[in-house]
Amino acid sequence: MKKILSIYLSLTFFLLNFSCAQEIKPLDNIGSSKVVDEKNYEMELVFEDENLIWGLEILEDNSILASIKSGSIIHYKDGVKKEIKGVPEVYFRGQGGLLDLELHPDFNKNRLVYLSYAFSKNKDDGGNTAIARAKFVNDSLENLEVLYEGSPVSRKGQHFGSRMVFDNEKYLYFTIGDRGDRNVNPQDISVDGGKVYRIKDDGTVPSDNPFYYTPNAKKAIYSYGHRNPQGIFKHPETGKIWTNEHGPKGGDEINIIEKGKNYGWPKITFGINYSGTTITKNKSLPGMEQPLYYWLPSIAPSSFEYISSEVYPKWKGSLLAGALVFKYIERIEIENNKVISRSKIAEGLGRPRDVVQGPDGYIYVSIENKGVYKILPRK
Amino acid sequence: MKILNFVYLLLPFAIFSQDIKLNESIKRGKSLYEDFCVRCHMPDGKGQKGIIPPIAESDFLFNHLEESIKALKFGGIDGEIIVNGVKYNSRMEKMGLYDDEIADIMNYTLNTWGNKYEKIIDEKYVKSLKK
Numbered sequence: 272m273k274k275i276l277s278i279y280l281s282l283t284f285f286l287l288n289f290s291c292a293q294e295i296k297p298l299d300n301i302g303s304s305k306v307v308d309e310k311n312y313e314m315e316l317v318f319e320d321e322n323l324i325w326g327l328e329i330l331e332d333n334s335i336l337a338s339i340k341s342g343s344i345i346h347y348k349d350g351v352k353k354e355i356k357g358v359p360e361v362y363f364r365g366q367g368g369l370l371d372l373e374l375h376p377d378f379n380k381n382r383l384v385y386l387s388y389a390f391s392k393n394k395d396d397g398g399n400t401a402i403a404r405a406k407f408v409n410d411s412l413e414n415l416e417v418l419y420e421g422s423p424v425s426r427k428g429q430h431f432g433s434r435m436v437f438d439n440e441k442y443l444y445f446t447i448g449d450r451g452d453r454n455v456n457p458q459d460i461s462v463d464g465g466k467v468y469r470i471k472d473d474g475t476v477p478s479d480n481p482f483y484y485t486p487n488a489k490k491a492i493y494s495y496g497h498r499n500p501q502g503i504f505k506h507p508e509t510g511k512i513w514t515n516e517h518g519p520k521g522g523d524e525i526n527i528i529e530k531g532k533n534y535g536w537p538k539i540t541f542g543i544n545y546s547g548t549t550i551t552k553n554k555s556l557p558g559m560e561q562p563l564y565y566w567l568p569s570i571a572p573s574s575f576e577y578i579s580s581e582v583y584p585k586w587k588g589s590l591l592a593g594a595l596v597f598k599y600i601e602r603i604e605i606e607n608n609k610v611i612s613r614s615k616i617a618e619g620l621g622r623p624r625d626v627v628q629g630p631d632g633y634i635y636v637s638i639e640n641k642g643v644y645k646i647l648p649r650k
Numbered sequence: 651m652k653i654l655n656f657v658y659l660l661l662p663f664a665i666f667s668q669d670i671k672l673n674e675s676i677k678r679g680k681s682l683y684e685d686f687c688v689r690c691h692m693p694d695g696k697g698q699k700g701i702i703p704p705i706a707e708s709d710f711l712f713n714h715l716e717e718s719i720k721a722l723k724f725g726g727i728d729g730e731i732i733v734n735g736v737k738y739n740s741r742m743e744k745m746g747l748y749d750d751e752i753a754d755i756m757n758y759t760l761n762t763w764g765n766k767y768e769k770i771i772d773e774k775y776v777k778s779l780k781k
Binding site for chain 2: 341362363364365368428429451544545547596622639
C-alpha cells in the first residue's frame with residue numbers, strides 16, 4: 272500500500288512539474304498541497320544571532336548590515352559582528368521597532384543607508400512609521416536625517432509596513448500599513464497608513480506624484496487601499512514596483528503598484544477576519560485593483576525578492592517570499608503576470624524575515640532568532 | 651464588636667469592587683488581545699497546533715503562570731515546551747507592552763474560553779517580576 276502511495280505521489284509531482292504553463296489559482300492550493308519541496312540547494316549559516324533580524328543588506332565587499340527589531344544594527348564583516356553607532360531610538364511595540372534597511376543605488380559612492388522604523392515622541396500617544404537616511408562610515412551612522420514621519424500616531428501594535436526599494440529613477444518607495452485602523456486609514460489619502468509612498472532620495476516629494484496637487488492629501492502617497500505591505504522589489508525588466516502584503520485570513524496579496532491606484536482594502540478583499548466573520552462581501556468593486564495573486568491559506572509574506580542572478584539553475588526570474596506562518600521560503604514562478612508554480616525552500620528552519628539577493632548573486636535570508644543564512648545551489 | 655460589624659457590612663462592597671476592577675481589566679485586555687495576540691493565538695485562544703501553543707484551557711499556562719507572564723514581559727520562552735501533550739518550540743517576540751497592559755491581557759486570558767482564575771493580576775505584580 273505504501274509503495275502504491277509513493278508511486279502515486281511521485282506521479283503527481285511528475286505531472287505537476289510538467290504542467291508549468293498552467294496558472295495556479297489560489298483556490299487550488301488549500302492545504303498547501305501544490306506547494307512542492309525544492310531539492311537542489313543547501314542552507315549555509317553565515318552567522319548566528321538570537322535576535323529578530325528584520326532587514327538585511329549585503330554590501331559590495333560581501334559584508335552584511337542587519338537591523339535588529341529591538342533597535343540596533345550590526346555590521347558583519349570577516350567573521351566579526353560589530354554593533355554600529357548612531358542608530359535612532361525606536362518605538363519597540365507590537366510589530367513596531369527598527370525595521371527595514373535599504374542602500375542608496377549609489378551607496379558605493381555616497382555611503383547612504385535608508386532606515387525605516389517605528390517612532391514615538393510620546394509613548395502615551397503612540398507611534399507610527401518613520402523613514403530616515405544616514406551616512407554609513409566607520410561602523411557608525413552619521414548625519415541622520417528624518418525624511419518622513421507617518422501621522423497620526425497610535426498606540427496600536429499593528430501594521431507598520433516599512434519595506435523600502437529604489438526604482439530606476441532613484442525614487443524611494445516605502446510602505447506604511449493600516450496601523451490597525453482599517454476603517455479609517457487605507458481609503459483616506461489625507462492620513463497616513465495603508466499606503467505605498469514615493470519620495471526622492473533626499474525626502475522631498477516629486478511633483479508628478481498622483482496626489483501632489485490634491486488638496487489635503489499626503490503628497491508622498493503613490494497608491495492606497497493597502498493593509499500591510501511588507502515585501503517589495505523592483506522588477507529588473509519592467510522597472511515596476513511589486514509588493515506583497517499581509518491580508519486578513521486568506522487575503523495575503525501580490526500587487527504590481529500603479530500610480531494613484533486604489534488596491535481596495537478594506538472595501539474589497541479575498542480574506543475574512545481571524546475569527547471567521549466577514550469583513551466585506553465584495554471581492555471586487557469598480558475603481559479598485561485586483562491582486563495579481565492571493566494566497567489561500569495565508570502564508571504571512573514577510574519579504575519579497577526577484578532572483579535576477581545566474582547562481583541558481585532554473586531559479587532565474589522567479590520570486591521569493593518568506594512564509595512566516597509555515598516557516599519556509601516560497602519560490603514563485605510567474606508567466607505573463609500569472610503564478611504558475613510555488614515551491615518551498617528551507618521548510619522548518621524558522622521564521623524567514625528578510626530575503627535578499629546580494630551583489631554576488633547569492634540569496635541571503637534572515638531567520639528569526641537564528642541568524643543569517645545563504646542559499647547555495649547544489650549541482 | 652462594633653468594628654467587626656462595620657467590616658462585615660463593607661465586605662460585600664469590597665468583593666463587588668474587586669469584581670468591577672477585574673471586569674474592567676478583562677475588557678481592556680480583550681481589545682489589547684485583539685491587537686497584539688490574536689494573529690498567532692487565534693480568536694478562540696487555541697493557537698495553531700504544533701506551531702503556536704494554546705492559551706485556552708492550557709495546562710502549561712496554569713502550571714507555569716509566573717513563567718508565562720514573564721514570557722509576555724521579557725519576550726518568549728527559550729526551548730521546547732509541552733502544552734496539553736503537544737510539543738512547541740517557537741519563541742514569542744517581546745511586544746513592548748506596559749505592565750498594566752500585560753496585567754489586562756493576563757486577566758482576559760485567564761478568564762476567557764473556559765479559563766477561570768480566582769485572583770486579579772495587577773500592574774504591581776507584573777512590575778515585580780524579574781527576568
